[in-house]
Amino acid sequence: MCVSAGSGPCADPAAGVDVAGVDLSESGIALARRTHPGVGFEVASVTDNLTSLFERRFDAVTSLEVVEHLYDPRAYVAALFDVLEPGGTVIMTTPYHGYLTNPALAAAGQLDDHFTVLWDGGHIKFWLRRTLSVLLTEAGFEDVRFRGGGRLPWLWKSMILSARKPA
Incomplete structure (x- = not known):
């Protein structure tokens, strides 16, 4: 089973995968329901009690x-931890903000564009590998793993983390 938080991909329930999804966007959920009828898409916050919303737990969560x-x-992350079965896995992505990225952005004249405060509804937190790992381990996750994606090593565009809820 898999619950997708945000705009994650959905599997075909006919393939034996039980999929559900949440998003705050009513129009996004309406589109997901039209595109994937039979999948349990709900307008909800990722901080809601997802276990009660879906009346079950999942083996994996993508966010x-x-x-x-x-x-x-x-x-x-407490909601993600709660909605997972023991031994379940969370996979999440977020833009990568490493120690070399910001000086490179500044040298390229892109720092103001990247961290603009004029983007309504934009990014409000900027994560490093260490801080996101701390967030997950504080919530009880273990075996936190990291990969970078896009662009050059240590200047990645995104970081991909996986972690496991203890069995």
Whole structure:
């Protein structure tokens, strides 16, 4: 089973995969329901009690480009932890902000564009590998793993983390 937080991909329920999804966007959920009828898509916050919403737990959760938009990331990872079966896996992505990225952006004259405060509803938190790992381990996750994606090593565009709920 898999629950997709945000705009993550959905599997075909006919293939034996039980999929559900949440998003705050009513129009996004309406589009997902039209595109994938039979999948349980709900308008909800990723910090809601997802276990009660779906009346079950899942083996895996994908959350793509969500955590950087949240005011309360601890409530978010607590909700992800709760909706997972023991031994379940969370896979999440967020823009990569490493120690070399910001000087490279500044040298290229892109720092103001990247960190603009004029983007309504944009990124409100900027994560490093260490801080996102701390967030997940504080919530009880273990075996936190990291990969970079896009662009050059250590200047990646995104970081991909996976972690496991203890069995």
